[in-house]
Amino acid sequence: MVVEKLDTLQTVELAEGIEIRLRIAGPLVRAGAYLVDLVIRSAILTVISLAMAISGIAIGGKVAMGLFLLAWFLLDWFYPVIFEAGKRGATPGKRVAGLRVVQATGSPITLGQAVVRNFLRFIDGMPFFTYGIGLGSCLASRRFQRLGDLAAGTVVVYTKTAPEIIIAAPPPMQSVPISVGLTADETRALVLFRERAGLWSEGRRAEIGDHVSALSGASGTAGVNRLMSMAHWVQEKREGGT
Template sequence: MTVASKLDNRREIELAEGVHIHLRPAGLFPRLMARFIDGAIWLLIFIVLSVVLSLSGWLIGDEASQGFLMLLAFVMVWFYDPFFEASKASATPGKMAMKLKVVRRSGAPVGFASGFLRCLLFWIDFLPALGTVGMVSILASRNSQRLGDMVADTLVVYRSPPRVPEVESINAPAVRPGVLLQREEQLAFIEFADRLDRLSPARQNEITAPLAALEAARKSPTTTSFALGVARWLSHQEK
């Protein structure tokens, strides 16, 4: 293993389409900063609601106010992270501020079940010695995973925009795919166009052959030209 490969923390993921995407796991410091921001948000919410409830305690009663705060604490502890990480942003406000997101190890979005599992195990990472277990795990793991990430099969990665080839470099007219493409599928088309010159014609046909089942692909001369057309169309959308 070269020095460069040790310093490069990108992880190459091969998709079913035969192309590769790169994920860059976040290290300890940005994750600590994201947690600090989320903690500040928690504290601000509790301070504001405590003041509001104390002022309205005479109306709803002190016991009701205390019960509401306990319920809020329960929801924040167990559902704050899973709610935001299972959303379209795939990140809590703190992670969004640090340009991070949580994904499956395959690069796919995190569902609520996986988000809840990693949240549940956060307390195992955190409670012994104020997070020492989690920090040591992140530093020792090749993918910067704490124990919760390892069990839930998730990664915290940098939110890097996909590198889109220049429209002019794709030698094919733009073609609408005719179906709704997930983000991973969009990346697959873009990556295919980006490395076309490094693929033999036989390999190009092998990779794009499954696209023949799409109705829109039947209107193109070949599945390869269809894939390039979709990549060019996606390039227009990214501009």
């Protein structure tokens, strides 16, 4: 039985066919970041309340209370929005935990996305500010997205990703001539497959190779080896012609 970790490294394929890897943060580390932000906001509100208590003598108690409530509203609703829509994409709590908020494609989030994900935090916090709905959504989502994240199209990731161990591509043992005609782009793609194969895991190489099994006549590792040999033949032919 395989148990999935709460923090995972996931592959995201963009529309251009480019793959990026995001280390998605689980609910535990995100809860820790939230607590840090809660302490910071509480400290700010404490300072504001003291300032309003002192200034209330001059401006009146009702005015001071109104200003305090306005400050509480702005801090509670816009504190995370301002920081997450900024250059770092993270509140101070997330920065301490080494996290940031990004789009599902890995790009920085927009102001609109920051507003949506944080304004829906009220629903995620239900029932009775226990964050039961938000936690349930995180655990049910492959990318640990609460409802605000799902609506905004955002994910919370680690700012630093541990380097992935790449299995070296197997060197071709022999050259295999290509028996069918390929266009210049197809030939270039075949050569690039051999040159970049070392950047992919063995499973990813086999997955790509299976898409052109009609050319190699095989699938899996055997298909990869045959494509490598074909690419080797193309390169040898080029070098022989120069």
